[in-house]
Amino acid sequence: MTARIVGNDYRSLTPPELGAWTPSLRVSVIIPAYGGQDKLDLVLAGLAAQTYPAGLTEVIVVDNGSDPPLRLPGIRPRDTRLIVCPVPGRAHARNAGLRAAGGDVIHWLDSDVVLDRRAVEAHMRWHHAAPYLAVTGYIRFTPADLPAPEAVAAADDLAELFEPAEPHAWLVDLIERTGGLTDNQARAFSLHVGGATSVNAALLAQAGPMDTDLILGQDTEMGYRLAQAGAVFVPEPLARAFHLGPTMRMRDKAPIDRVSHAFVADRIPSYRWLRSHPNRRWKVPYVEVVVEAGHDHRLGYEEVRATVDAVLAGTVPDVAVTIIGPWDEVRDEGRAPLTNPDLDLVLIRGHYAHESRVRTAGAPSGEAAPYRLRLPAGWVPGEDGLAGLLDLAADGGYGLVSVLLAEGPGREIVTARLERTAAFARAAIVRRDGEDLDDAVEETFGTLWVDGGAYGFALGARPITGRRGAHRARAEAEAEVARLTKEVERLRGQVDRWRDDAGRWRRSAVELRREVGTLRRELTAARRVLRRGLLSSMKRAITRRL
Structure with a gap:
């Protein structure tokens, strides 16, 4: 029976202790690489020393157009392949490795990240506990000189080779301020970083491959889609790794954010602060409203129009509408249109043919919107009805809010x-x-029932008053709330760091006071000794004179 995890609280699972279990799942480690043969040699040497069984491990190195071409060194796992992806870009390289992989679990690994010898086992023990996890290790960034591959393969503790090293501060801060990602499940997907993350292969197939249209931010966007596919995100401190040098983000955070935000805003609706424009349509909407046949099992033109127009006139601009119907079977009648039995469907399709937020289809869209409202034709929400439902679901973390209409x-x-x-x-x-x-x-x-009247739902059309100002006000308010929420999280993290620093300073002050006290005592003793010595010398001198 598959284990059930509530929200993102993976603590309900009990993974086995390292070294005290028998694994059975196969893992495919995919390493996209462009140049950097010296670092790749160390990465493969680290993989050659893993405690996870070699018979359950395959390593796929993807040469992304290196000049000179990469080669496989002598120290490497026994099942290691080198394939070539000539199309530039890490997303393309990862997808090429993904197509070649045959493991039950996909372990992304950068070509400059060396894993501790227990790291793969630490990842895989979680995947044996549940089949819908994404596990991320703890990476430290080291400026140390590169050791020999033989030293990496023989090391029981890589810290001996790579310390001093700095932690991944942003990642550690996110984990600490969210109770290990259990307190804020809406942001847990941000943990998906490609340097050292493993994902169940079936879950990854459900979410889809890396987005090759993105310049940057592919890891986060993939994490978002994994979340919509049902993933639970697990931080694993026992899966330690060392990044050889600083990351690109550590060197150039501001310009990287500028580039990635320009693209991920279209694809990650959860980043509300990036969607401040009140009238834009985004690739992935925040909510998809699915209009379905009413109680009479038909789609009437007036009923559908009442519902769709009310949704579009509401105070949630980040919305798309799908009208479900047998659109492939609609008959067009050119000679006697008024007697066409499909006339209502023809009118619906024609009325919304050029409204970009509305589509007619046989099923909801494949885009991974965070929420989907299923609404029978003819029922219309109040202007703030949809907004209120979304706030209720988000604040309570509910998986389903059922609205009693009649x-x-x-x-x-x-x-x-x-x-x-x-x-x-x-x-x-x-x-x-x-x-x-x-x-x-x-x-x-969790699920919840609410009364539709409390959210302004009613049967029949309402006058559309043109709430452009309300759209703008709500969009701006949502963006501001999201921005302030993010800022509060950042400031909380900063306060926690200051508290830690203050604690260290207090401890240092206590130790300094103790050291000063010791020095004072030693100085007093030295003075006593010095006085005794001077007195003895003076006595001897006086005795000689007498």
């Missing part, structure tokens, strides 16, 4: 459903045979 004479009920994409993806992974999917969502994220 109850019929036969006690049948009409509902709308706000679904969290990540919750339903997780539920599909852990669901038992015959179990209702909503029950699995209840156990992993």
Whole structure:
């Protein structure tokens, strides 16, 4: 039976102790590389010394157009292959390695990151506990001179070769201020960094390969899609690694953020502070509203228009609408259009043909929007109704918010459903045979029922008043709240660091006072000795004169 993790609280799992278990899963370590043969030699030497069984490990080095071409050194794992990806870019190289991989788990590894000999085992013990994890090790950055590959392969503790080294400060700060990522599941995906992260291969296949359209930020964007596929993100301090030199981000954080933010804003709706524009449409919307047939199992033009127009006029601009229907079967009637049995469908499709936020399809979109509202045609939310539901779901971490719209004479009920994409993806992974999917969502994220009237839901059209000002105000307010939330998190981390520094300073002050006290006592003793010596000398001198 698949283990069930609530939110991102992986602490419910008990992975085996290092060295005290028998693994069975195969791991594919994928190393994209461009130049840097001397560092690659050390990376492969570190992999050759791993405690995880060599028979369950394959290593794929992807030469991304190096000149001169890379080669495999003598010290390397026995199942190591070198393939070539001539298309420039780490995302292309990783995807090439991914296509060649056959492991149950994919372990991303940079070509300048040397793993401690227990690192792969520390990763893999988690993957044996649950099949939907992304595990990240703790990387330290070292300025040390490069040792010989033989020294790396023989070292029981790499710290002897690479200390002093600095921790990955941003990563450690994120982990510490979120209780190990258990307190803020919405940001847990930020842990997915490609330097030393492992992901279940089936989960990765569900999320899709690296986005090759991105210049930077591919790791974070992949982490977001993994989250929507149901992933749990685990920081593993026992999976230690040493980065040979500083990262590009450590050297050039501001220009890197400038470039990556320009692209990830379109793809990561959770980064609300990057979406301050009140009227823009983004590649991945924050919420997809799925308009479905009403109680009479048909899509009436007036009913659909009432629902769609109300959604578009609401105070959530970051929205896309999908109208579900048999669009491939719609008949066009040129001679007698008014007698066309599909006339309502023709009108719906024609009315929204040039509205970029609305699509007609047989199923919801494949884009990984964080939320999906399923709404029967004819029902319209209040201007702030959708915004209120989204706030409720986000603040409570709910996987499903069911909205009671009406109850019929036969006690049948009409509902709308706000679904969290990540919750339903997780539920599909852990669901038992015959179990209702909503029950699995209840156990992993929680569910809630609310009264539709409290959020302004009503049956029938409302006048559309043109709330452009409200759109702008809400978008700006959301962006400002997101920015301030991020700033609060940063300041909390800074305060924690200052507290740590203050603690160290207090301890240093105490030790200094103790040292000063010791020196004073030693000085007093020395003075006593000196006085005794002077007195003795004076007595001897006086005696000789007498």
